[in-house]
Amino acid sequence: MSQASRDVTVVVPFRDVQTFFAEFLQSVAAQTAFARAHVILVDNGSSDQSVAIAGEFADRHPNVDLVSQPQGRAGDARNMGMDMATTPYIVFWDADDTVPEGSLEVLRNTIVKTRATVVVGREKHVPKPVKAPWHKYFGKSVKTVSSVVDIPDLIHSASCWNKIFDLDLLRSQGIRFGTGTAFEDAYVSLPALLLSERIALVDAPVYEYRRRGDGTSVMDTIWDLPQNYADQLVMLEYLAGMRQQLTPYEQETLERFLVRSMQGFLLRAPRVFGEADCRQLFERCRTLYWGITSEQFARSTNDTRHRIPYLALHYGDFDLFYRPASVLGSVFGREGDLYVDYPGTSWGLPLTKVTSVPARIEGITAGEGGTAVIHGRFSLNGFPDELLAKLELQVWFERSGKTVPAVNHGQAHDRPGEAGAVFSVTVDPRDFPAGSFPVRLVLCTRGRDVSRPCAISPALVQQQGAGGLHGLARLTAEGGNAQLVIESTQH
Structure with a gap:
């Protein structure tokens, strides 16, 4: 395909990515729209074999240029590639990821057909999937809107690699990558989304972001x-x-x-x-x-x-x-x-407003005089753990008519790094009628008391065995929440 028929520029900055570079370049060459693309590889100061890998790739493909921008960071390199672009559309990919073979064609065809100035596709995170707030907007067909206001959570899609841009939009609005800084993509993606008068979403996987296993990814x-x-x-x-x-x-x-x-x-x-x-x-x-x-x-x-x-x-x-x-x-x-x-x-x-009060039952042991001691742990989202010991607690056994004062032991140091405080409550099974009673932790406050259900693990339920304590009390689970089961009411 002649140079005149190329209508998409692919800008790829790279620095010291020899471990991943060949695989990435192979995925670029495998693009079904590769012949339509002008690929600009921008060395950002590599000291390993990345430049040699890029040079060999450029030698084999006449639509690939290798240039150098040793100063600054990825944003500087991307700006250099953008300044070299002569096509109407442009994408920005990273050299340590991979691109599904139909990605460029899907993005290019969508921006041409919809006349959008920004097209956003699905991205896949490997090895661990990530669910992003804007994924809810994707459907089975291409979706076009006149403003990001119509799909506001798309504003959180700050990366460039799952998008294709109308180059005229970027140049006319003076949109450029941040230089000498991290998070440089947001300087382009967000202004483009906010200023675009037509945005298209295409429900197709257009990019695979690699979370490196060696701890060197930005997010690590x-x-x-x-x-x-x-x-x-x-x-x-x-x-x-x-x-x-x-x-x-x-x-x-x-x-x-x-x-x-x-x-x-x-x-x-x-x-x-x-x-x-x-x-x-x-x-x-x-x-x-x-x-x-x-x-x-x-x-x-x-x-x-x-x-x-x-x-x-x-x-x-x-x-x-x-x-x-x-x-x-x-x-x-x-x-x-x-x-x-x-x-x-x-x-x-x-x-x-406290968004969650995680409470769970962690054990039941025999107490004095035929009683049972139930042990648990709780935390309050947004409330410092060191203050939890100040809270007055009770445990309410629903349907039994029993609410029993609990002992708040404060922060526990037996499990380093685990949030929350521990509590215990002593009950006498003989004071209860036979039955099953949901366990709820009650926080006594200067306003109204508030209760929350206590979770329990299936493993704990199994550890008790069938007999429970003294043949009277045991814990079970219903819907993941703890139930105190009183088998009999012997006195």
Whole structure:
């Protein structure tokens, strides 16, 4: 196929990927639309055999160019490739992944037929699948929308490798990759999605992202490296600068990404940085997130523990951000729900609602005088483990009319790294009628008491044997939750 008939540019930056490079290039050459493509391989400063592998590949294929951009990072290399492109469409792939053989043809045909400026396909993560929030939008046919507002969770698809772009959109809007930084894809994907007037989704696997087994993938150290926090914040500040050119609905969609993509960093920052550096991060984030509603924060975060940092940002409470156990007191119940007790206004209620109270029964032993002692563990999402010992607990045995005070033993150190506190409750089987009684942990609060079911593992049920304790009491499971079974009421 002649050079004039090529209509897709494939830009591939690479650096020291000799282990994976040949396999990737083989998948590129196997593309059914390979002849239509101009492939630009950009060496980003390799010191292994990657350049030799790329050179041999370029020598065999006249539509492949090998160039060098030894300075900067992947974003600099991608920008160089984009500047060289002369085709109407462009894709950006990574040299340590693989591409299903029909990917380029599917993406190219879809952008031509739909006249979209961005087309998004499915990506596959190997070896472990990942379910992303935007996957719900894919259907059996191509879906076209006029704005990302119509499919707002697509804003979280920040990577470029599962997309094809209209090159004129990128150039006319001045959209370029971040340089000298991690997370460079978001500088292109998000502005393109926000500014595109036609987006198409095609339900076809167009990319295979490889999570390396040697711990060198970006995601393996994303929370550990201080520079990642700086790069993430700079990227979000850059994107926040787009707000004035967006409609209110587009701004709200962008805010979803601004909040969701930073939640993991904010949660872990106090463990990564000293107090002075953490305070600088805190103040910059206060500016970044000022004006976002508590409902948006709640909607865009996973759970309570990820929401507390945003609560701290809103109220300017650095101690809540850096040392939450010194600020939070207890919990209170309201209409069957639990809330972290923080002395703010009603604005913060959506962020203080406890999203989960994992409680499980871990054993039953014989107590004194024919009693049985039930042992369990519990935690409150978003509530510091070191404060759990302050909570007053009871155990309610549904349908029995019995609610028994429990002993809260606080944090247990027998299982390093496992969250939560342990509790125990002593019951006398002879005080119960015969029957089966669901076990619920009751948290006594300054508001209403709140109860949650206690889970139990099938292994624990089997370990007890058929006889139970003294022939009177045993634990069983129904729907994964614990049941206290009283076999008889001998006195």
